[in-house]
Each structure stands twice: as structure tokens, then as C-alpha cells.
Amino acid sequence: MPLAKCLLHSWATLSMVVTLAMPPADGVAQELPSPDGVLGITLGQLAAGDCQMVDLTHALNDKSPFWPGEDYQPFQLRTIATLEKNGVSSKAFAMPEHFGTHLDAPCHFEQGQPTVDEIAATDLFAPGIVIDISMQSEMDADYRLSVADLTAWEQAHGPIPRRSIVILNTGWGRHWTNSVRYRNQDALGKMHFPGFSAEAARWLVKERSIRGVGIDTLSIDYGPSQDFIVHHIINGAGRYGLENIANLDKLPARNFFLLLAPIKISGGTGGPTRLFAVQPKNK
Amino acid sequence: MPLAKCLLHSWATLSMVVTLAMPPADGVAQELPSPDGVLGITLGQLAAGDCQMVDLTHALNDKSPFWPGEDYQPFQLRTIATLEKNGVSSKAFAMPEHFGTHLDAPCHFEQGQPTVDEIAATDLFAPGIVIDISMQSEMDADYRLSVADLTAWEQAHGPIPRRSIVILNTGWGRHWTNSVRYRNQDALGKMHFPGFSAEAARWLVKERSIRGVGIDTLSIDYGPSQDFIVHHIINGAGRYGLENIANLDKLPARNFFLLLAPIKISGGTGGPTRLFAVQPKNK
Numbered sequence: 176m177p178l179a180k181c182l183l184h185s186w187a188t189l190s191m192v193v194t195l196a197m198p199p200a201d202g203v204a205q206e207l208p209s210p211d212g213v214l215g216i217t218l219g220q221l222a223a224g225d226c227q228m229v230d231l232t233h234a235l236n237d238k239s240p241f242w243p244g245e246d247y248q249p250f251q252l253r254t255i256a257t258l259e260k261n262g263v264s265s266k267a268f269a270m271p272e273h274f275g276t277h278l279d280a281p282c283h284f285e286q287g288q289p290t291v292d293e294i295a296a297t298d299l300f301a302p303g304i305v306i307d308i309s310m311q312s313e314m315d316a317d318y319r320l321s322v323a324d325l326t327a328w329e330q331a332h333g334p335i336p337r338r339s340i341v342i343l344n345t346g347w348g349r350h351w352t353n354s355v356r357y358r359n360q361d362a363l364g365k366m367h368f369p370g371f372s373a374e375a376a377r378w379l380v381k382e383r384s385i386r387g388v389g390i391d392t393l394s395i396d397y398g399p400s401q402d403f404i405v406h407h408i409i410n411g412a413g414r415y416g417l418e419n420i421a422n423l424d425k426l427p428a429r430n431f432f433l434l435l436a437p438i439k440i441s442g443g444t445g446g447p448t449r450l451f452a453v454q455p456k457n458k
Numbered sequence: 459m460p461l462a463k464c465l466l467h468s469w470a471t472l473s474m475v476v477t478l479a480m481p482p483a484d485g486v487a488q489e490l491p492s493p494d495g496v497l498g499i500t501l502g503q504l505a506a507g508d509c510q511m512v513d514l515t516h517a518l519n520d521k522s523p524f525w526p527g528e529d530y531q532p533f534q535l536r537t538i539a540t541l542e543k544n545g546v547s548s549k550a551f552a553m554p555e556h557f558g559t560h561l562d563a564p565c566h567f568e569q570g571q572p573t574v575d576e577i578a579a580t581d582l583f584a585p586g587i588v589i590d591i592s593m594q595s596e597m598d599a600d601y602r603l604s605v606a607d608l609t610a611w612e613q614a615h616g617p618i619p620r621r622s623i624v625i626l627n628t629g630w631g632r633h634w635t636n637s638v639r640y641r642n643q644d645a646l647g648k649m650h651f652p653g654f655s656a657e658a659a660r661w662l663v664k665e666r667s668i669r670g671v672g673i674d675t676l677s678i679d680y681g682p683s684q685d686f687i688v689h690h691i692i693n694g695a696g697r698y699g700l701e702n703i704a705n706l707d708k709l710p711a712r713n714f715f716l717l718l719a720p721i722k723i724s725g726g727t728g729g730p731t732r733l734f735a736v737q738p739k740n741k
Contacts, residue, residue, distance in 0.1 A: 214502030218715045218736065221583045222497065222621070228579040236724035246538040248550070252723065255529040255554065263567055263686070264727045267531070269552035271538065276722075284546055296511040296734055300504045338505070403546070432501045436719030436732035439559075440535065441519035444547045449719035449732065451579055453501065 213432045213455055214302065221453065231433075231450040232276045233351060233421045235268075239275050240354040240419075242393060243364070247271050270447065278437040278448040279395075279416040284406040288413055291443035298415075299435040301386045302339045303452065304332070305426050309346030312369040316359060318345075319372035319397050325379070332428045335383045340433050342389040344423040345369040351421065359398065370397030376408040389417030417450065426452055496715045496738055497585065504736065514716075514733040515559045516634060516704045518551075522558050523637040523702075525676060526647070530554050553730065561720040561731040562678075562699040567689040571696055574726035581698075582718040584669045585622045586735065587615070588709045592629030595652040599642060601628075602655035602680050608662070615711045618666045623716050625672040627706040628652040634704070642681060653680030659691040672700030700733065709735055 216226050233239065237249045251269040258264045272291075273279065281288030306328050311318040320343055329335060347368055350357040359367045371388060376395075379385045388395055388409055395416040396405045409416050417435070432453040438446040499509050516522065520532045531554070538548040555574075556562065564571030589611050594601040603626055612618060630651055633640040642650045654671060659678075662668045671678055671692055678699040679688045692699050700718070715736040721729040 212502075214500060214505065216501050217497060218499050218583070218585075219495075219497030221501075222585060222715070224580040230579050230722075232722045234575045234722045234724040246550075251552075252726075258567075258569060263689075264565060265554070265556055266723075266727055267529075267552065267554040268723060268726075268729075269534075269550065271548070271550040273548055282547060284541075286541060292517045296513050297507045299734075300501070302501075302505060406546075432505070434717060434719070436717070436734075438721060438730050439513075439515045439517045439732060440549075440551060441517040443535075443551075444549055446551075447721050449722060451582075451719075 213430050213453060216432070216453060216455060226456055227454040229422055229425045229452040229454070231420050231422050231452055232448070233419060235270065235275045235447065238352065238354070240351065240357040240393065241271065241274050243358060243360065243366070247274075250274065272440065272443055272446045273418070275447050276419045276421060276450055277417070277445055278435065279406065279410065279418065279445045280437075280443065281410045281413050281415060283416075283444045284403060284410040288410055290441075291437050291446050292439045292441055294415065294437070298386055299437075301433055302336050302429075303342055303426075303431050303433040304328075304335055304339055304429045305342050305344050305423060307344045307428070308369060309344055312345040312347070316367040316369065317397055317399055318369040320370070320375045321372055322374050322378045325375055328428070335379070335385070336429075337384045338386050339383075340387045340389060340417070340435075341379055341383075341385050342417070342420060342423065342426075343369070343371065343391070344426075345391055348391040348421060348423055351419075358393065366393070366398035368392040368394075368398040370400070371395050371405045373404045373408060376405045380408065380412045380414065385414065387415040387417065389420050391420045391423050392418065394418060417448065420450065427454070430454065496713050496736060499715070499736060499738060509739055510737040512705055512708045512735040512737070514703050514705050514735055515731070516702060518553065518558045518730065521635065521637070523634065523640040523676065524554065524557050526641060526643065526649070530557075533557065555723065555726055555729045556701070558730050559702045559704060559733055560700070560728055561718065562689065562693065562701065562728045563720075563726065564693045564696045564698060566699075566727045567686060567693040571693055573724075574720050574729050575722045575724055577698065577720070581669055582720075584716055585619050585712075586625055586709075586714050586716040587611075587618055587622055587712045588625045588627050588706060590627045590711070591652060592627055595628040595630070599650040599652065600680055600682055601652040603653070603658045604655055605657050605661050608658055611711070618662070618668070619712075620667045621669050622666075623670045623672060623700070623718075624662055624666075624668050625700070625703060625706065625709075626652070626654065626674070627709075628674055631674040631704060631706055634702075641676065649676070649681035651675040651677075651681040653683070654678050654688045656687045656691060659688045663691065663695045663697065668697065670698040670700065672703050674703045674706050675701065677701060700731065703733060710737070713737065
């Protein structure tokens with residue numbers, strides 16, 4: 176056995192001992208790396224492509240769905256220079272902060288909370304989990320994640336890791352290229368799409384100390400919401416929300432890691448965010 | 459010794475053997491993780507804050523310096539809603555793609571090269587090195603990095619790792635809050651700030667297979683450039699450039715890792731980029 180392979184083998188064996196020897200202590204997950212776990216992936220592996228990477232970001236263009244209302248406008252891209260005419264290709268753009276795959280900073284709905292440029296770098300890198308409510312959402316476009324859904328997820332997959340990012344896969348991502356279907360407005364203009372319930376948001380903050388929440392719709396509150404109670408709970412606790420996340424059907428329920436990178440607008444209430452998920456490579 | 463500590467100790471010992479046993483084979487650096495090296499940092503450590511993180515991104519505002527010319531305008535931020543009036547705080551913004559801390563996609567200066575949304579995720583995570591030319595730039599604002607500077611850096615710090623990102627610290631970052639000084643235009647409007655030379659850019663691409671280059675000025679080409687030869691060399695090789703990088707005085711010469719996250723504009727020639735450097739924690 177070559178030296179490197181032998182040592183890797185030893186490391187795997189040792190790590191397995193750590194994993195077996197140190198079970199979750201307090202009902203929430205342990206955060207030690209394990210040989211098959213995403214938390215054990217090194218930056219060296221990231222650089223070498225020795226992991227799976229999923230881009231959870233929708234590309235921005237003038238077809239991207241956005242929040243209804245006269246103050247919101249489509250993504251605008253204007254040509255400044257072209258290779259043919261100017262020898263350089265360059266453009267300018269305009270967009271609302273809360274547009275495309277984006278982050279809601281804690282100040283979005285609550286006084287005295289951090290703006291987007293004030294979110295600590297260490298809060299932007301965290302393990303993630305996906306809760307699939309696409310079946311429920313197919314039956315009821317106004318479906319809201321319940322605490323029972325959360326405990327059922329934990330029974331199937333183990334405790335939600337502390338300080339993780341909890342994402343709902345509602346199946347809405349497949350409507351992204353059809354703005355009308357994505358907004359799903361009724362005759363009165365009220366939108367209908369799934370979201371978190373207030374109880375589930377409170378439970379995640381209080382019982383699982385999550386870093387943030389995310390969803391594949393226009394809002395972490397369900398479509399008909401008028402009080403935006405989930406935004407208030409999440410932002411009031413100093414946590415952020417992620418909206419219009421792409422490619423959630425490509426993620427497992429757990430064992431992936433999120434790299435979040437919101438645009439750094441001084442005093443911004445949020446902004447377009449590049450969002451990547453890292454997973455161990457299939458063996 | 460507790461079990462976990464003992465195992466970490468064993469791992470450190472084993473890794474040291476790997477490092478010692480496998481010297482650089484071909485004159486460019488090996489990429490195996492070492493216990494003191496940044497490539498050995500795990501995602502678990504990233505999530506736990508068990509590393510140093512430097513945000514290399516300038517916050518965007520209407521004072522941010524930008525490229526001269528009538529087609530370039532200051533960063534604009536417009537209020538859509540406020541907590542006081544509307545119960546929610548929300549804004550919209552407008553900016554050129556090539557503004558603030560940003561990435562030049564390979565298509566910026568060359569036909570048939572990737573747009574910003576087409577850059578592979580695996581090319582956005584890489585080890586970095588910093589070459590300090592702040593002394594030379596202090597003496598000569600039009601200083602250009604030479605191949606001799608590169609070989610001198612390698613003599614002092616070892617080979618430049620393959621597929622890394624090579625960043626120049628010119629000292630220009632300290633002028634960021636003073637647009638006039640940052641542009642440094644003479645009576646004829648010509649700008650004066652340091653950059654890469656064509657020879658150094660070619661050497662980095664051909665001899666060290668770098669992923670990209672970066673700088674703390676408005677351009678990877680030096681201020682007086684009219685032919686933008688460095689842009690053509692870098693973009694022509696399918697590589698990207700990073701401009702207006704912040705906080706370079708907080709980085710060592712090597713042993714840090716870069717997480718790059720450009721905004722995902724469909725067909726964009728570049729765009730504002732969140733840029734983080736990860737380093738091992740000081741022991």
C-alpha cells in the first residue's frame with residue numbers, strides 16, 4: 176500500500192473511532208468530522224475538486240421572477256462596451272436587493288439587527304439540511320411546514336445540527352422559468368406558495384439554534400402572508416433567510432455544507448447571494 | 459489524554475510524515491494537506507470558526523472609486539420601503555459589473571471565453587499567494603511586477619502552487635476611501651497605479667498554471683495601459699482577474715485559501731464578488 180493511501184486508511188479508521196465514541200450528547204448533533212461526513216472535507220479537497228459541488232444560485236436575467244408591486248422591476252442589464260466596437264465587453268445592471276437567489280439580512284424586518292454587510296463571515300459557512308415538503312405543497316399550495324414535520328424529519332435523519340441552515344424543498348424551483356406560475360396569484364392578486372409556519376420557525380430558533388433558513392420560493396413566509404410573521408421571528412432572532420434557492424432537487428436531506436456569499440452593500444437589507452453546496456464525492 | 463485529543467495528535471504526526479515524505483516533485487508545489495497548512499482545514503473547522511477568516515471585499519457605496527468615463531457611474535442605492543413607513547426595509551441598487559471588489563470573467567477581453575455565470579464552481583475555491591510590491595509602487599506609481607519579482611518570491615517562499623490565485627499587494631488599498639488618489643490621474647487624465655507586466659502574466663499562466671490573478675487597484679493592467687495586454691493574456695488563457703481587493707495587508711505571503719463568489723449574471727462579463735481568505739488559526 177503506498178504511504179499516502181496507508182495513512183489515509185489510518186485516518187479513516189481513527190476518525191471512525193471518534194464518530195462511534197462520541198454520540199450526540201444533548202439531542203442535537205455533534206459537529207466532529209467523520210470520514211464519510213461533509214465536515215471532514217478539507218480545503219485541499221475543495222481545491223482539487225475531490226468533492227461534489229452544487230450551485231444553488233439562479234442566474235439573473237430579465238425573465239427572473241420577482242415580488243409583485245410597482246417598486247419592484249425586472250433585472251436590467253445595459254451594455255457599456257462591446258468587443259466588436261470597443262475592444263472590451265462590459266455592462267451595467269440594476270435590480271432590487273431582494274431579487275433572484277438572495278439573502279434577507281436580519282435588518283430586513285427588524286430594527287437594530289445587522290445589515291447585509293455586517294453579517295459575520297463565520298455565519299456564512301455552515302452545514303445544511305433539506306426538508307422536502309414538495310408532496311404536501313403539491314396538494315396544498317398554501318402549505319406551511321409544521322413542528323410535526325420537523326420532528327418527523329429528525330426521526331428519519333437524526334437531530335438537526337446546531338447552527339445549521341434549514342432549507343425547505345417545496346418543489347417550487349421547477350416553476351422558476353415561469354414567473355406567473357412561480358408567483359401563483361389568484362384573482363385578487365394574492366400569491367399562493369408554501370412556506371414555514373410561525374411555530375416551526377420559533378422551534379428552529381429556540382430548540383435547534385439554527386443559523387438561518389432558506390426556501391425555493393419568493394418568501395420564507397407562505398404566499399398569502401400579510402403579517403410576515405416568519406420573517407419577524409427569524410430576523411428578530413438575528414438570523415437570516417435565503418429565498419429563491421435553485422437546484423434543491425440535487426441535494427440530499429443532510430450531510431452537505433453551504434458556502435454563502437451575499438453582495439456586500441453598505442447598509443443593505445439583503446442582496447443577491449452566491450450559494451454553493453459541498454457534498455462528499457460518491458464513492 | 460482524552461480520546462479526541464489523542465487522535466488529533468496521531469493525525470498531526472501522520473500528516474507530518476506525509477509532508478516530509480512527499481516533497482514537491484516538479485518544481486511546483488504539492489497540494490497535500492499538512493497539519494499546519496491551510497489545505498488541511500476542514501469544513502467542520504470553517505463552521506466552528508476554528509480558523510482565521512479575512513473578508514477581502516470592500517463594502518459598496520456611493521463613495522466607492524470606479525473607472526473614469528461617462529458610461530461609468532457611482533453605486534446607486536434607492537429606498538423601496540422602510541420599517542417606519544412600511545414595516546419592512548428594502549432597497550434597489552444599480553452599478554457597473556466592473557465596480558468595487560469584482561471579478562473580470564474571461565469573456566471581458568476575449569471572444570469565446572466563459573461569461574461570469576459560466577465559470578466552474580471548482581475554479582472559485584483555490585489557494586492564494588500575495589506578492590508585496592508596495593515598496594516598489596511607493597517609489598514608482600507605474601511599477602509593473604516583473605518575472606524577476608516572481609522568481610525572487612519563490613526563492614523566499616517556495617514554489618507558487620499550481621492552480622492558485624496570485625494577488626499583488628501594491629499598497630493601493632489604503633487609498634480606497636479617496637477616489638482621486640486611488641485613480642491618480644495626471645493633467646491629461648491618464649491614470650497612474652501599479653499592475654502586472656505582460657511577461658509576468660505570461661509566466662504565471664504558462665509556468666505555474668494559475669487559476670487567476672488579483673490586485674488592490676482598479677485594474678490588473680497598470681494605470682497608463684492603453685492596450686490592456688495583461689487582461690488579454692489572462693482572459694485569453696481562460697483565466698479571471700480580481701480587482702479592487704480589500705485588506706491585503708492582513709494576509710501572509712502564502713498558506714491562505716480563497717473563497718470567491720461572483721454575482722451570477724446571465725452572460726455577465728464580470729461582477730461584484732464576495733471574496734474571503736481562510737487561514738489557520740494562530741496557535
